[in-house]
Structure formats: C-alpha cells, structure tokens
Amino acid sequence: MLIRKNRWRTWFGLKGELWYYDGPERFADKPHPTTVRLALFAPVLAAVAVTISLVSFQRSDENARIAQRGYLALNVTEYGLTPANLRDKISTEEFSARLYIKNLGNTPAYVDSATNGFVTLHDEAQKGSSGRMLNIGSISPRDEYRATATTVISRDGLTVSKLNQLEYVAEVKWHDVFGVSHRDVLCKRFYLEQEALLMNDCPIYRH
Numbered sequence: 001m002l003i004r005k006n007r008w009r010t011w012f013g014l015k016g017e018l019w020y021y022d023g024p025e026r027f028a029d030k031p032h033p034t035t036v037r038l039a040l041f042a043p044v045l046a047a048v049a050v051t052i053s054l055v056s057f058q059r060s061d062e063n064a065r066i067a068q069r070g071y072l073a074l075n076v077t078e079y080g081l082t083p084a085n086l087r088d089k090i091s092t093e094e095f096s097a098r099l100y101i102k103n104l105g106n107t108p109a110y111v112d113s114a115t116n117g118f119v120t121l122h123d124e125a126q127k128g129s130s131g132r133m134l135n136i137g138s139i140s141p142r143d144e145y146r147a148t149a150t151t152v153i154s155r156d157g158l159t160v161s162k163l164n165q166l167e168y169v170a171e172v173k174w175h176d177v178f179g180v181s182h183r184d185v186l187c188k189r190f191y192l193e194q195e196a197l198l199m200n201d202c203p204i205y206r207h
C-alpha cells in the first residue's frame with residue numbers, strides 16, 4: 001500500500017514522497033458492548049419519553065379544563081306559606097320556594113334544560129323531571145338565576161304528615177365551554193316543628 005510521506009510539503013505546493021507500507025490494513029475498532037446496548041435501547045427510551053410527555057400534556061389539559069369550566073350551585077334560601085286567596089270557600093295556603101342557581105366557575109354554563117317544582121313522595125319516578133320548565137339559556141361566571149315555584153295545599157291538611165309528603169326538586173342539565181355535559185339536582189323536604197316551617201335535604205334521593 002502506497003502512503004505519501006512528508007505530507008506537510010503539500011502545504012507549500014510541493015509533492016510529498018511516496019513510500020510503500022507492507023502491513024495489514026486497519027479498520028475501525030469494534031464498538032464497546034455497552035455502546036451497542038445503548039444504541040439498541042435508544043429508540044425504546046425515546047418512545048418512553050414521548051409517552052410521558054403526551055400523558056403530562058393530557059393531564060395538564062384536563063387540569064386546565066377543570067380549573068376553567070363552569071360550576072353551578074343550586075340552593076333554596078327563601079320559602080314560606082301565604083294565604084292563597086282562592087275564590088272557592090276552601091281555606092288554602094300557597095307554598096312557595098325560591099331557587100337560586102349561581103355559576104361559581106370561570107366560564108359560562110350553557111343550560112340545556114331546567115325544571116323546578118313540588119312533588120310528593122309517591123311521585124318518586126317523576127323526581128327531577130316534573131315541575132315547571134325554566135328558560136335560562138346560559139349563566140355567565142359569578143352570575144345568578146332565580147326562579148320561584150309554588151303549590152297550593154289545604155289548610156285543614158296542614159299537618160306534619162302532610163308536609164312530610166311534599167318535596168321541592170330542581171334539576172339542571174347543562175354543558176360547559178368544552179362541550180362536557182353535567183347534571184345538577186337539588187331536593188329539599190319541608191316539615192313543621194312547633195308551628196315553624198323548616199327545610200332539610202331529602203334523606204334519600206336517587207339521581
């Protein structure tokens with residue numbers, strides 16, 4: 001094999017001397033086994049890193065949606081009995097309850113359907129679906145919607161057992177800005193105690 005000697009002479013435009021080398025040709029050294037193993041595992045490690053990144057991004061997106069979506073709070077704070085003043089001779093009372101729906105979230109809540117009204121315990125299958133339909137549309141963040149439901153009962157039947165059969169139920173089906181559907185239900189039971197009208201949560205309510 002011919003190898004040029006005094007290669008530095010070519011820097012000045014001169015030719016280097018040629019001489020003959022009689023020996024085995026050298027090739028690149030064999031890679032270390034660890035290097036080979038790392039090269040084989042590199043695609044696997046890259047795939048794991050991509051998977052972890054995708055999972056982290058998905059969780060971050062879910063957390064952002066949870067933080068930014070709307071949250072509806074249903075509550076009844078005003079209720080009472082007043083004379084109904086009907087034309088018939090039956091002594092009656094009008095029972096009313098005022099519903100408050102407030103958006104506690106950071107984005108609007110778009111209401112698909114909403115009802116509120118009074119139901120009796122034997123109307124268990126109708127809970128959440130009966131009552132007056134509410135035309136809400138949407139509720140902006142920190143805004144509040146109010147609606148009043150009324151029913152008439154006989155004053156002669158105004159006993160503890162009578163009121164124990166009466167419940168107020170409100171149901172709101174809505175979706176947030178991300179298109180996720182939600183359903184909120186409020187159920188209150190009214191009763192008399194020492195001539196005072198009180199309200200408690202329904203002891204058992206099947207959503």
